[in-house]
Amino acid sequence: MGTTQLESVPEPKYWHLKTVLSEALDSEFSVGEILPNERDLAARFGVARATLRQALEQLELEGRLQRRRGVGTTVAPPRVGVAVGTEQHAWPGAGEDAWQSVDCVLAAPPAAVADVLETGSEELVHTVRRSRVSHGQPVAAELLYIPESSVPDLSAIDTPSATARARAVLRELQRLELEGQDRAVELGSARADDAKELDRLPGAPVLVVTTRFFAEGRTAAVSVATYRADTCRLTFADSGNVEIHHGPERQAS
Amino acid sequence: MGTTQLESVPEPKYWHLKTVLSEALDSEFSVGEILPNERDLAARFGVARATLRQALEQLELEGRLQRRRGVGTTVAPPRVGVAVGTEQHAWPGAGEDAWQSVDCVLAAPPAAVADVLETGSEELVHTVRRSRVSHGQPVAAELLYIPESSVPDLSAIDTPSATARARAVLRELQRLELEGQDRAVELGSARADDAKELDRLPGAPVLVVTTRFFAEGRTAAVSVATYRADTCRLTFADSGNVEIHHGPERQAS
Numbered sequence: 001m002g003t004t005q006l007e008s009v010p011e012p013k014y015w016h017l018k019t020v021l022s023e024a025l026d027s028e029f030s031v032g033e034i035l036p037n038e039r040d041l042a043a044r045f046g047v048a049r050a051t052l053r054q055a056l057e058q059l060e061l062e063g064r065l066q067r068r069r070g071v072g073t074t075v076a077p078p079r080v081g082v083a084v085g086t087e088q089h090a091w092p093g094a095g096e097d098a099w100q101s102v103d104c105v106l107a108a109p110p111a112a113v114a115d116v117l118e119t120g121s122e123e124l125v126h127t128v129r130r131s132r133v134s135h136g137q138p139v140a141a142e143l144l145y146i147p148e149s150s151v152p153d154l155s156a157i158d159t160p161s162a163t164a165r166a167r168a169v170l171r172e173l174q175r176l177e178l179e180g181q182d183r184a185v186e187l188g189s190a191r192a193d194d195a196k197e198l199d200r201l202p203g204a205p206v207l208v209v210t211t212r213f214f215a216e217g218r219t220a221a222v223s224v225a226t227y228r229a230d231t232c233r234l235t236f237a238d239s240g241n242v243e244i245h246h247g248p249e250r251q252a253s
Numbered sequence: 254m255g256t257t258q259l260e261s262v263p264e265p266k267y268w269h270l271k272t273v274l275s276e277a278l279d280s281e282f283s284v285g286e287i288l289p290n291e292r293d294l295a296a297r298f299g300v301a302r303a304t305l306r307q308a309l310e311q312l313e314l315e316g317r318l319q320r321r322r323g324v325g326t327t328v329a330p331p332r333v334g335v336a337v338g339t340e341q342h343a344w345p346g347a348g349e350d351a352w353q354s355v356d357c358v359l360a361a362p363p364a365a366v367a368d369v370l371e372t373g374s375e376e377l378v379h380t381v382r383r384s385r386v387s388h389g390q391p392v393a394a395e396l397l398y399i400p401e402s403s404v405p406d407l408s409a410i411d412t413p414s415a416t417a418r419a420r421a422v423l424r425e426l427q428r429l430e431l432e433g434q435d436r437a438v439e440l441g442s443a444r445a446d447d448a449k450e451l452d453r454l455p456g457a458p459v460l461v462v463t464t465r466f467f468a469e470g471r472t473a474a475v476s477v478a479t480y481r482a483d484t485c486r487l488t489f490a491d492s493g494n495v496e497i498h499h500g501p502e503r504q505a506s
Contacts, residue, residue: 186486233439
């Protein structure tokens, strides 16, 4: 695939190169394999290094490549489907779920969270940090915000164990009757603390899932969960009647 | 905020700068306002241009800034919540929905779609292209794949009108009883044709929503919808009992 053909297309050059590279990944490389260096790749496809880098960035966005420090660029395994919102009638931490509590603090929430909770910006909120592991990989970091008014009978927590504190708050939350929940998904960039937990650099693209839990006619808790965008596809099942098997292993495009 | 403070933090410098910039956006700028040029901004915050650019990229990922050719960098309006999957018992195109059919062709689907549909790679599939507009802005472009076996009684479509062809295929699809659907959300980059429809450059980050529609015990249709990641937050409502109002207007972080 020479320079001439790349120059004759109306699309940006890096875009066409991306398609060509993507086909090469399918036919010549296997998962985990390290790509040749940028200079060799640029020479092979007859493009400038800058063009090559743009194409590699695209393929990284699409989850086809992983770039890791000290390793280089490798062919990524297919994204893992991670179920979101399947337990519609369960509070966080009730029954079996994929999350592990890491910490729990009582603190003023970010302004956007205070807005959703309709708490004053002064009101303290229990903030439970949880993490989710799937197939042995960290896939998500969550902050779960629970206003004191949602757990009014919580007695003073007198344990030095962060996970015990988290359990106590979640147990108390579960006394409320959960009336429903909704969620939103948007693109974000990993905060420094989340990035560390997810084994990514700060600022890496992430999928941010904000869930509101409704009880007693109001928003009783808010979860802000940050999923790795490179390795995860979030799956939603609307129907309880249908068995959900694995989806398409790759973005259909 | 001088250089010294930026250098003393353990986080990457661009990350700390991003936080500082974000606060400046809140306090000093209004939506739509054009930011000073990169040189002036870099001087103000005492950072290198490269560091500034990284921070601006982060803020763009988070939907705080928009960069447009010939305009410059402007403060973005809050993301718009776009409902996904609220009509759980309706086929695409049945009743009122937010999508407009643009085109319809009979063609071999991409390999990943053929896998999901369990059609042979040779089998032709009706491909309906639809677009979705919200608040006067294009927010999503969709390709809806319907195997011929899902619309067996479709008579030859003999109209030159692409939208009439699309309507005929969707009408025929609606004869099947919809048993359920599921969906997956993942990060992608805009294909050239989608990018044009969404008023973005090819390769811009997008949220790709893949929906499988189940009928007669199999996958009867697949939709691959590409949403603008800069302006949209996708909203999912699990519960029909709870009125959903506007969510947090900004990523809670």
